[in-house]
Amino acid sequence: MNATDTKTRAKPVLLAGGNxxxxxxxxxxxxxxxxxxxxxxxxxVGRRLDALIMRTVPGAHKAVKWNSPFYGVADQGxxxxxxCFTHYVKVAFFRGASLRPLPPVESKSRDTRYVHIHEDxxxxxxxxTAWIRxxxxxxxEKM
Numbered sequence: 034m035n036a037t038d039t040k041t042r043a044k045p046v047l048l049a050g051g052n053x054x055x056x057x058x059x060x061x062x063x064x065x066x067x068x069x070x071x072x073x074x075x076x077x078v079g080r081r082l083d084a085l086i087m088r089t090v091p092g093a094h095k096a097v098k099w100n101s102p103f104y105g106v107a108d109q110g111x112x113x114x115x116x117c118f119t120h121y122v123k124v125a126f127f128r129g130a131s132l133r134p135l136p137p138v139e140s141k142s143r144d145t146r147y148v149h150i151h152e153d154x155x156x157x158x159x160x161x162t163a164w165i166r167x168x169x170x171x172x173x174e175k176m
Contacts (some may be wrong), residue, residue, distance in 0.1 A: 034065065036161075039045075044070065045066070045070040045164070045173065047070070047072060048100060049119075050117050050118040050119040051071070051072040051073075051075060051116070051117045051118075052100055052101075052116055052117040053066075053067050053070035053071060053072075053100065053102060053117070055067045055070065055097045056097070057096070057097050057098050057099070057100050058096065058097055059094075059095075059096045060095060060096070061095050063096065063097040063102075064083065064095045064096070064097055064102040065083075065100075066097075067079070067097050067100075067102050068080055068083060068102070070175070071117055071122075072117070074152050074154060075078055075117050077175060078099070078150050078154055079115070079122065080126065081154075082115055082122070082150075083102070083109060085158065085161060085162060086104050086165055087173045089162050089165040089169070090104070090106065090111065090166070090169040093105065093106065093169065094106065094107055098114075100116070101114045101115060101116040102114060102115060103176070105173050106169055106173060108120075108160055109172060109173045109175045110127075110172060110173025110175045110176070111127060111173045111174045111175075111176055112126065112127060112128065112165075112168040112173045112174075113125065113126055113127065113165065113168055113169075114127075114167050114173065118149075120151060121147070121149040121150055121151045121152075122150045123138075123147050123148075123149055123150075124147060124148040124150065124161075125140075125145055125146075125147055126145065126146050126164060126168045127144065127145055127168070127173060127174040128144055128145075128150075128171040128172070128173070129144065129145050129146025129164075129168070130143060130144050130145070130146055130166075130167060131144075131171055132146065132164050132167050132168060133167070134160075136148050136164060137149075148161065148164075150176060152174075
């Protein structure tokens with residue numbers, strides 16, 4: 034096995050809170066690499082979120098940026114991302130202040146709102162689906 038093989042098979046570094054350090058990239062492959070590298074219970078949450086987003090917005094564009102999966106609509110921008118923290122997975126709605134009802138967690142950005150999913154993995158799937166659908170119909174963030 035050469036050095037390149039070793040590098041490609043190495044597990045991603047986990048940053049603060051267990052957030053995987055994944056090289057930025059467009060498409061499903063880097064997002065799946067991120068989800069696979071999420072530690073413990075967080076990986077299951079990541080798989081469930083990815084499936085829910087793709088079921089709600091078929092054909093959503095995916096990428097990993099700033100060590101987080103991003104989801105968007107072509108020519109509209111990004112509407113959602115998620116990120117691992119020590120005790121929860123933070124789901125960010127970039128135009129969350131326009132969603133109804135408002136997602137529960139405020140941001141320093143007046144437009145962004147969050148949902149935190151904790152270790153029990155429970156979340157209101159119907160409500161999250163409604164927010165995902167609403168967010169995908171709004172102009173997204175250009176990043």
